[in-house]
Amino acid sequence: MRVALTGATGFLGLRLVRALLERHDSLTVLAHAGSDRALGRITRFMELTGAPPALISELPRRLSIVEIDLRRPRLGLSPDAFRRLADELDVIWHSAGNINLDDDLAQLRRVNVEGTRSVLELAAAGIRRPLVHHIGTAFVGGARREGVVYEDELDGRHGFENSYERSKYEAEVLVHEWARAHGRPVVVMRPSVLVTDLAPNPELPPHPLQFLSRIVRASLRSGGLTPGEVPEERRPVVRMAGHPRGHLNLLPVEHAVSVMTRLASRPPSGRVDVYHVVHDHDVATTVLTALLERMVPVKVRLVEKRPEAPGSLEATADLYPGFTPYLSHRRRFDDTRVRNLLGPPASGIRVDLDYLAAGIDPG
Template sequence: MTVVMTGATGFLGVRLVGLMLEGGQSVTTLVRGGRAPAGERVAGALRALGAPAPLVAAARQGVRGVEVDLGRADLGLPAREFTALAQAADSIWHVAGHVGLAASQRSANSTNLTGTRHLLQLAAAAPAGTPVHHVSTAFVAGKRHTGTIAESDLDGSHGFVNFYEQSKYEAERHVHDWAARHRARVVIHRPSLLVTDRPPAAGAPGHTLLDMAAAYGRPLRDAAPRRARPWSGCRGGRTAGRTCCRWTPPPG
């Protein structure tokens, strides 16, 4: 089974790749050009996260990278390559995103909205019934902070704190409209802040909380347990706007 994924070298993406490789799936990751091979980058990030050696080796050997441009129609690929990529997909995961809380509207939209539209072109060319997973955010509700928010309540009328939230909301609306038109299978995931209880490691992807700490000039306290179980992927974590990809301390 082949998973086509954007954002495979990010904080969430690399953990998802690890779980997929453990499940025997192959991963084709869509990457920007001019960087190290995708398999090496994913393997390096997994190693920094404490993943077992066989999983690191599986990433190095089994993760295939395709250089694309999310800002261009058909991902900037020649027609033949675009079609072959789409037809090889058993599922499509759109994990990449611009998470900068101070991003300009143009910058946020370029990745989060335009990139989503172009990835859905790939999904439309995939075999009928190919599931699409779109990683959004719990903050698509914008400035509405209280009460139970139903799907039908997401209309943007409360406004947004920043262009990141707005761009993710608009991307979500586009995904909904696209799914209705194509009668496609789409799952929208809305995580909140993604963090880990392990201290930052060289080579490991960062996360928003670290970026916020750097922006405000305040170091984060090391809240990690003294002994940590090396690799647990997303097991034991909780989604639905709570915590995902948490590290689990050993018993006792």
């Protein structure tokens, strides 16, 4: 069985490479053209995460690299190369994307929506009718902050917290339309926020909370604050919009990959199978604010609305505005379909303050 993967050099994709190589002898890596050498980055990931030396030495033989660009028609391949690639494949995992919550919508659409369109065209062209595993996000649920989001829901009526959510929603709509029009099955995996407790390393891609921590730290430093032990009473208060009983779903990336590959080993229903790949316990908003307080010597006070006249520190703390609304979320993602197939989640990993702190830069 010939399997291809986009986004193999990403935070999630690198783990998918390792998991897919446990199941398949070879893997076609659809690597980002013009980006850094994919094979070297994958090899370095395997070395840094303790993969067996035998696996590392086999990588050049077992991985074939095809450079693509999601922003270009036919993924930037010639018509011949596109068809040859399409005809080789039985399965396409589509994990590549732009995950910058606050990027310009047009940029996000080019990668996340038009890129998905091209991946679906590749699947449509393939003589072996490759099965697409589309990596979506639980956040296609949009700006609905309370209640339960179900796996069979996909509607934009609540609006979106940021342009990333909108682009991923549009991509998933495209997947459903394509499946209907072509009478083809698709598997959509919708993870929540992916995290790790692996210490950050400049040679590895950052995860969303790590990215957030870098922005907040840099901006608060530029506002005159430096990390270190500062007594509680000397910490400046930073008001941030959020709900005191809010919660957010954060999932260890290794667990997400294990669920995804187990789901992928099930025969598809013939329609679009959507799965919420989520943790069974959410993380309280207050844990996230405690994490922020560990990063920088401030005292976070959650308030109902974004302060109308924010102080300079408050303005800099909100430099990743696409993320801040999640401090107000109290919704839950229903994952009944996943539980019905795989049983209750068995990650066994508690995502708490210490776990999260281990996975972000120490200071």
